[in-house]
Amino acid sequence: MSDSKQPGAGPGLRAGQGRGRGRPPKIDRAAIARAAGEIPLNDLTLGKVAQRLGVSVPSLYHYVRGRDDLLRLAAAQSATRLTLPVDHDQHWAVWFYEWAVYIREAFVDDPGLLTQYINGAINIEVLAEHVDGALGLCVRQGFSPAEAMQAYDLVSECALGAAVTFLRQEAHPIEQDLSGALAEKDVPYLRLAVSAGPSVPLPFTEQIVTVLAGIATRRGEDWTEISELLANLPGASAT
Numbered sequence: 001m002s003d004s005k006q007p008g009a010g011p012g013l014r015a016g017q018g019r020g021r022g023r024p025p026k027i028d029r030a031a032i033a034r035a036a037g038e039i040p041l042n043d044l045t046l047g048k049v050a051q052r053l054g055v056s057v058p059s060l061y062h063y064v065r066g067r068d069d070l071l072r073l074a075a076a077q078s079a080t081r082l083t084l085p086v087d088h089d090q091h092w093a094v095w096f097y098e099w100a101v102y103i104r105e106a107f108v109d110d111p112g113l114l115t116q117y118i119n120g121a122i123n124i125e126v127l128a129e130h131v132d133g134a135l136g137l138c139v140r141q142g143f144s145p146a147e148a149m150q151a152y153d154l155v156s157e158c159a160l161g162a163a164v165t166f167l168r169q170e171a172h173p174i175e176q177d178l179s180g181a182l183a184e185k186d187v188p189y190l191r192l193a194v195s196a197g198p199s200v201p202l203p204f205t206e207q208i209v210t211v212l213a214g215i216a217t218r219r220g221e222d223w224t225e226i227s228e229l230l231a232n233l234p235g236a237s238a239t
Contacts, residue, residue, distance in 0.1 A: 027053055029063050029073065036070055037077030041112020044074055075116030082106060084130040092138045093212045093226050096151065097233060099134070100159040100208040107163035114163055142219070151215050158211050162204045205230075 035052045036044060046067060050057045064070050085098035107114040116122055131152065138148035182191055202210075209230050213223035 026055055027059065027063065032060065032063055032070070033073040033077040036074035037081070039074070040110050041071060041074055041078070041116060042110070044071060044112065046070060071112070071116055072119075072121040075113060075121040078110065078113055079117075079122040079127065082127065084127065084134065087133045087137050089137070089140075091229060092141050092143070092151075093216065093229060094233065095134055095137055096155045096212055096215075097205075097208055097230050100155050100211075101205065103156065104159040104163045104166075104204060107160065108166055111167050114160070114167070117160075147219075154215070155208065155211060158208055162207060 031053065032049060035049050038052070039048055044067075046057050046060055046064075049070065050060055060070075064073065083102065085095050085102070087095070107117070113122070134152060135143075135145060135148040138151065139145060143151065182194060209227055212230065213226050216223045216226045
């Protein structure tokens with residue numbers, strides 16, 4: 001009959017036309033980045049992201065080029081959740097102390113994030129507005145913009161270096177290297193240092209206080225006041 005319809009061809013659909021045509025895709029790069037950012041980078045796989053999104057792995061390849069691309073997306077997404085200290089007109093040293101402790105813990109908790117930072121997947125653009133606020137706080141307290149940026153870089157480098165040292169020690173304790181050095185090399189001072197007993201690293205919070213005291217000294221401020229100010233902050237005795 002001329003007015004017969006094929007089964008499944010509803011109003012507005014031609015015979016054989018799929019019902020899903022014209023619908024927005026289930027995923028895009030932004031959705032993939034959000035899903036990937038919820039998974040620790042060391043555990044991140046295309047399969048886990050696909051499962052979280054309820055799609056197949058091959059479908060992800062329409063939006064990402066592979067795991068390396070996925071890692072970059074995830075790292076940038078994770079970086080947006082880094083929480084910088086809030087500017088409430090605290091002393092500049094307090095802001096930098098809080099930032100250093102936070103960033104070290106963030107990278108220690110997710111070593112994959114540190115790897116992606118080293119590889120350039122995370123850059124200052126992600127944190128630009130927050131960093132600008134920190135520089136503004138310093139400028140209000142007598143820093144020039146260049147001095148404030150130098151202080152920010154120095155404190156950040158100390159925190160990143162501490163994270164690298166901690167993770168390396170966890171993966172490969174320095175005691176293993178020392179035992180070989182003492183047995184095979186002429187290292188009398190190292191031998192004396194080791195014979196004095198186990199080396200106790202300077203807690204990270206003391207390291208960062210030393211850095212901040214140095215910044216204060218260069219600015220003509222009393223470094224002992226900085227030490228006293230920071231001694232009462234949360235985690236001041238943490239490693």
